[in-house]
Amino acid sequence: MEENLKTAAQNGDINKIYKLLGEDPNVLDCIDDVPFIDTPLHIAASFGHVQFAREIMRLKPSFARKLNQDGFSPMHLALQNGQTKMVLGFLNCESDLARVQGREGKTSLHYVAEQGEVDLLTEFLSACPQSIQDVTIQNETALHIAVKNSHVDALDFLLGGLRRACYRGSDIQERKIINWKDDEGNTVLHIATAMNQSQAVRLLISSKIKVNVKNLMGLTALDLSDPNSGQVRETLLNAGALNAQSLPQVSNNSRDHLRSSLSCKESTAISISRFKKNTSNDTRSVFLVVAVLIITATFQAGLTPPAHVFLDLNFDNSNNNNALDVTLVNTTSRINTTEIQLSKNEGSSKADQLRTLIAFMLSYSYTMLNSATFFSAIMALYSLLPDGEVNKMLSLPLFSFALCFTSFSLYSNPVLFETKMEENLKTAAENGDINMISISLLEDPHLPDRIDHVPFIHTPLHIAAASSCHIQFAKKIIRLKPSFARKLNQEGFSPMHPAFHNDQTKVILGFLDTESELVQSIQDVTIQNETASHIAVKNHKVDSLGFLLGVLHRGYHEDSDIQKRKIINWKDDDGNTVLRVATTMNQRL
Incomplete structure (x- = not known):
C-alpha cells in the first residue's frame, strides 16, 4: 500500500483519501486486486477511526470482507484492539x-x-x-x-x-x-x-x-463424566443419559442405500465416471486438445462479435442506391432536442429495414450459438480431466469462468476502457449540446460504458448539473446512462452535489423528477451518524426541521410508524439525539 494512503488511514484523514483519488482514481482497485493485504479499512479499524472507516466502506465495500496476510478482516482487528464502537459501526453498516x-x-x-x-x-x-x-x-x-x-x-x-x-x-x-x-x-x-x-x-x-x-x-x-462429580452425573441421569454400552444397536444405513434405486443425478455422475475410466489416455488427450481448440476459437469469437460484419454485408455498398444514411434532424416541435432518423435515398424500400432486422438476428444468433458452444466445451473439458485434487481445484474456476464469459458475451461487446472522458463529450456537456451526444454515440456506442467503468470520475452529468441552462442535456444523459446520476467523482460528489453548490434549483428538481427518492432519503445518515434533522438543527434551520418532521409525521413510506420513531430518536456518534443537540445549542445562545 502507498505510504500516503497508509498515513491517511492511520490519521483518519478523509480529505487525504479524496486527494489521492484525484491523483489516481484506481488506487483503491489496485489494493483490492491483491488477495491478502492490510487495506486502509484494516488500519482504520485498528485505530478506531469510525467515520473514516464508514467513508472507505462506502467507496469500496469489498474491503470490509477482505483478509490481510494474517487472515483477519477489519472487524477481527477492531475486536482485537478493543475498538467496540468500530465493531458496532461495522454491524450497523x-x-x-x-x-x-x-x-x-x-x-x-x-x-x-x-x-x-x-x-x-x-x-x-x-x-x-x-x-x-x-x-x-x-x-x-x-x-x-x-x-x-x-x-x-x-x-x-x-x-x-x-x-x-x-x-x-x-x-x-x-x-x-x-x-x-x-x-x-x-x-x-x-x-x-x-x-x-x-x-x-x-x-x-x-x-x-x-x-x-x-x-x-x-x-x-x-x-465422559467424572465419577466423582455427582452433580453432573445426576443431571445427566435425570435427563435419561446412558452409557454407550447400554444403547441399542442402530441399523446400517449404508446397506439400505446400496439396495435403493439410482437417482437421475447419481446415474449421470456414474456414467461420466465410467467414461473416464474406460477411455484410454491417448483418446482422452485427443478429446482434450479438441476441447481446448474449441474453447480458444469460441473465446476469440466472443471477444470480436460479428455485428458490424453483418451490417457491412447488408449496407456498405456504394453502388447500391437503396443504402440507408443516418442523419440528424432538429425538430421544431420541441426546443433543444434531437432525434435520430433514417432517411432513405431514392429507391429505398421496406426491404432495407428487413435486411437490418435480419442482420441483427444473425448477429445475435451467432453470439448465442458461440456462447453455448463455449460453455459446452468448458463442461466437456472438466469431464475429461482425471479424478483427483486437480479436478476438484479446477471445478469452481472453470464453472465460474464459463458462466461469466457466457453472460458477458450475451450482454455486450467488450471495449477497451479509458480513464478520461472524450473531449468532444466533455465539450458537449459544457455547452449543453444534445446533438453532440447523438453524434458521439454514432461514432462510439460504448462511450458511456467506458466512462462508467472508471470507479471515480467527473461524468458529463456532473458538468451539465452545474449549469441551469443544461437541464435537457442532463435528462438526456440520465435516460442514456441512469447510473451516472449516482456516480461519484474524485472528490466524492454525485451530480446533484454540484447542482446544490451552484444553486441550480431547476436541475435539482429535474433530478428528483427523473428518479425521486425524496421521502426515503430522510432515513440516510452521514459518516458522523447524523440525520438530516441533526444537520438542520446544527445549522439553525428551524423551518427545514419543521418540514422534515412534517414529512415524517405524514408517513408516506412503508413502515412509516417504525421509521418515524427510529429517525426522531436517532443518535449520532456522540450519542446525541436531535432534541439534545437543539437543547445544547439553545443553552449556548
Whole structure:
C-alpha cells in the first residue's frame, strides 16, 4: 500500500483519501486486486477511526470482507484492539460482516464467544442471528468455543439467541446447532461434561440437547463424566443419559442405500465416471486438445462479435442506391432536442429495414450459438480431466469462468476502457449540446460504458448539473446512462452535489423528477451518524426541521410508524439525539 494512503488511514484523514483519488482514481482497485493485504479499512479499524472507516466502506465495500496476510478482516482487528464502537459501526453498516471467516475459519462471533463478552454477543445475535451457524476449521460452533473457554454466561446468551431466532428455518437450525459435532464427534454436551461444568450441562439439557449421542470414540456424555462429580452425573441421569454400552444397536444405513434405486443425478455422475475410466489416455488427450481448440476459437469469437460484419454485408455498398444514411434532424416541435432518423435515398424500400432486422438476428444468433458452444466445451473439458485434487481445484474456476464469459458475451461487446472522458463529450456537456451526444454515440456506442467503468470520475452529468441552462442535456444523459446520476467523482460528489453548490434549483428538481427518492432519503445518515434533522438543527434551520418532521409525521413510506420513531430518536456518534443537540445549542445562545 502507498505510504500516503497508509498515513491517511492511520490519521483518519478523509480529505487525504479524496486527494489521492484525484491523483489516481484506481488506487483503491489496485489494493483490492491483491488477495491478502492490510487495506486502509484494516488500519482504520485498528485505530478506531469510525467515520473514516464508514467513508472507505462506502467507496469500496469489498474491503470490509477482505483478509490481510494474517487472515483477519477489519472487524477481527477492531475486536482485537478493543475498538467496540468500530465493531458496532461495522454491524450497523452491514450485519453479514459478522459471518466473515478469518484465520482458522473463526468469525467475529467466535472471537466474542471466546472472550465471553456478553454485551457484544447480544449485539451480534440481534444484528445477524444466522451468524451462530458458522463453524471453524475444527468444526466448532460458537457454543463449543464458549464452553471450552468456561464462559457459561456466553453459552446462556447463545442458547437464548437460538431460541429467539425467527429467520427462515430457524427451528431446524436450533436443533441442528445445539447437537452439532466437532471434528472429534463431540457435541457441546460432551465438552461441558468432560470439563465438569455443571451449570453448562444444565443449560444444555434444558435446551433439549440429545444426551445419548456418541463421539468418534464411541462414547456418550455420561461415559465422559467424572465419577466423582455427582452433580453432573445426576443431571445427566435425570435427563435419561446412558452409557454407550447400554444403547441399542442402530441399523446400517449404508446397506439400505446400496439396495435403493439410482437417482437421475447419481446415474449421470456414474456414467461420466465410467467414461473416464474406460477411455484410454491417448483418446482422452485427443478429446482434450479438441476441447481446448474449441474453447480458444469460441473465446476469440466472443471477444470480436460479428455485428458490424453483418451490417457491412447488408449496407456498405456504394453502388447500391437503396443504402440507408443516418442523419440528424432538429425538430421544431420541441426546443433543444434531437432525434435520430433514417432517411432513405431514392429507391429505398421496406426491404432495407428487413435486411437490418435480419442482420441483427444473425448477429445475435451467432453470439448465442458461440456462447453455448463455449460453455459446452468448458463442461466437456472438466469431464475429461482425471479424478483427483486437480479436478476438484479446477471445478469452481472453470464453472465460474464459463458462466461469466457466457453472460458477458450475451450482454455486450467488450471495449477497451479509458480513464478520461472524450473531449468532444466533455465539450458537449459544457455547452449543453444534445446533438453532440447523438453524434458521439454514432461514432462510439460504448462511450458511456467506458466512462462508467472508471470507479471515480467527473461524468458529463456532473458538468451539465452545474449549469441551469443544461437541464435537457442532463435528462438526456440520465435516460442514456441512469447510473451516472449516482456516480461519484474524485472528490466524492454525485451530480446533484454540484447542482446544490451552484444553486441550480431547476436541475435539482429535474433530478428528483427523473428518479425521486425524496421521502426515503430522510432515513440516510452521514459518516458522523447524523440525520438530516441533526444537520438542520446544527445549522439553525428551524423551518427545514419543521418540514422534515412534517414529512415524517405524514408517513408516506412503508413502515412509516417504525421509521418515524427510529429517525426522531436517532443518535449520532456522540450519542446525541436531535432534541439534545437543539437543547445544547439553545443553552449556548
